[in-house]
Amino acid sequence: MSKKKVLIITYYWPPAGGPGVQRWLKFVKYLTEFNIEPIVYIPENPNYPLIDESLMDEVSEDLTILKQPIKEPYKLAGLFSKKASNTISKGIISEAKKQSFIEKMMLYIRGNFFIPDARKSWVKPSVAYLSKYISEHNIDTIITTGPPHSLHLIGLQLKEKIGVKWLADFRDPWTTIGYHKQLRLTKSAQQKHKILEKKVLRTADQIIVTSSVTKKEFKNITTKPIEVITNGYDYESVGKVELDSKFSMAHIGSLLSKRNPETLWQVLSDLIKTNKDFAKDFQLNFVGAVSEDALRSVENQNLSDYVNKVGYVSHNQSIVFQKKSQILLLIEIDSEDTKCIIPGKLFEYMVSNRPIIALGPKGSDVENIIKETNTGNYFYYDDFESLKTTILTHYKAYKNNTLQSHAIGLQKYSRKSLTASLSKLI
Numbered sequence: 001m002s003k004k005k006v007l008i009i010t011y012y013w014p015p016a017g018g019p020g021v022q023r024w025l026k027f028v029k030y031l032t033e034f035n036i037e038p039i040v041y042i043p044e045n046p047n048y049p050l051i052d053e054s055l056m057d058e059v060s061e062d063l064t065i066l067k068q069p070i071k072e073p074y075k076l077a078g079l080f081s082k083k084a085s086n087t088i089s090k091g092i093i094s095e096a097k098k099q100s101f102i103e104k105m106m107l108y109i110r111g112n113f114f115i116p117d118a119r120k121s122w123v124k125p126s127v128a129y130l131s132k133y134i135s136e137h138n139i140d141t142i143i144t145t146g147p148p149h150s151l152h153l154i155g156l157q158l159k160e161k162i163g164v165k166w167l168a169d170f171r172d173p174w175t176t177i178g179y180h181k182q183l184r185l186t187k188s189a190q191q192k193h194k195i196l197e198k199k200v201l202r203t204a205d206q207i208i209v210t211s212s213v214t215k216k217e218f219k220n221i222t223t224k225p226i227e228v229i230t231n232g233y234d235y236e237s238v239g240k241v242e243l244d245s246k247f248s249m250a251h252i253g254s255l256l257s258k259r260n261p262e263t264l265w266q267v268l269s270d271l272i273k274t275n276k277d278f279a280k281d282f283q284l285n286f287v288g289a290v291s292e293d294a295l296r297s298v299e300n301q302n303l304s305d306y307v308n309k310v311g312y313v314s315h316n317q318s319i320v321f322q323k324k325s326q327i328l329l330l331i332e333i334d335s336e337d338t339k340c341i342i343p344g345k346l347f348e349y350m351v352s353n354r355p356i357i358a359l360g361p362k363g364s365d366v367e368n369i370i371k372e373t374n375t376g377n378y379f380y381y382d383d384f385e386s387l388k389t390t391i392l393t394h395y396k397a398y399k400n401n402t403l404q405s406h407a408i409g410l411q412k413y414s415r416k417s418l419t420a421s422l423s424k425l426i
Helices: 019-034 053-058 073-080 082-089 101-113 120-136 150-162 178-183 187-203 212-219 262-274 276-281 292-300 315-324 345-350 365-373 384-399 415-425
Strands: 004-009 036-043 064-068 141-146 165-170 206-209 226-228 247-252 282-287 307-309 327-331 356-359 376-379
Touching: 004 019, 004 120, 004 150, 019 036, 019 053, 019 415, 036 120, 053 315, 064 120, 120 150, 141 150, 150 165, 150 187, 165 187, 206 212, 206 415, 212 226, 247 315, 262 276, 262 282, 262 292, 262 384, 276 282, 276 384, 282 315, 315 345, 327 345, 345 356, 345 365, 356 365, 356 384, 365 376, 376 384
Parallel strands: 004 036, 004 141, 036 064, 141 165, 165 206, 206 226, 247 282, 247 327, 282 307, 327 356, 356 376
Antiparallel strands: none
């Protein structure tokens, strides 16, 4: 039986680093086991904010990869301010009152002149190139994944032009994502986003989302079938990892300006002041980009001496940090808009055998998953006492060499199980 061909249109692909690349890199890795031949279409000269060469090892030599040039406005923006351009492309946006004139201007231009996003100029040439390729190679199914959501416009136009079966995968929501409000959008720009979002959701044959909250939101816009396929974990070979001798808490990934739980910093400061042993043993590891606002809050609580700023590391190294840290921190912005955000690292955290301490909004998908899998504790931003009690309990277990997590029911979140769900839709 010949394999079914599927064309995957994605912006993020190795050597891109960061969370955006993992989902489709892993799906592509396992699709062949379900009698599906993936073909991947990516930009030839992208401007990735993070690079991780180690991910190239996961790309099969047999995989067909198509590339076309892309015009990247972030390169031009870098001429005005390299720093502002870099942080905005990484999704780190300062609080409005702390933004420089250049940052305000760049956000206004990005939000109002590049709709839906800064990769919109890739749509037209991609449609021209792919419509020919799809016809010549008998491909009957395409998948677009966003953000950047402009890639869904490639799917939309291919659907309208050649009638190909189209699955639109939303790793994040579109108009309700947190940073959308920070783009200084005019009313007409907001309206354009909503019109495009509605058109994509009502034209695609199948919608895929990563959380049940997003599914609920999209059901108000479209009657098309919506499937939740979360992100997941893979079996990563990193060898034997020794646990930290310190009572280490690690936050792995970007700590954005609003991803800044004052309660946690106050609890840690309080424990350091009142418990000499805790003060001697404690270390806070930041692995990834950290906003100035978060660093300032940590400093205000006199925690700077306990902070180890590791910076961005490769995916393999981040797995090592997950396995060696005593506790893993998962911090989400405390807002209605972030209830649907399930960071990819949550699933890697869950199989690390380390307890998770998560902070975020009430009623989030992350809260439900952590409870269901028994992989840690979830707190709201005002849970001072219960957060303090849990950290102390973990500290006592650390002193007794008994600190670990007791996970249940993780198998359904393995990348292979998730690819099985995807293969049924294809």
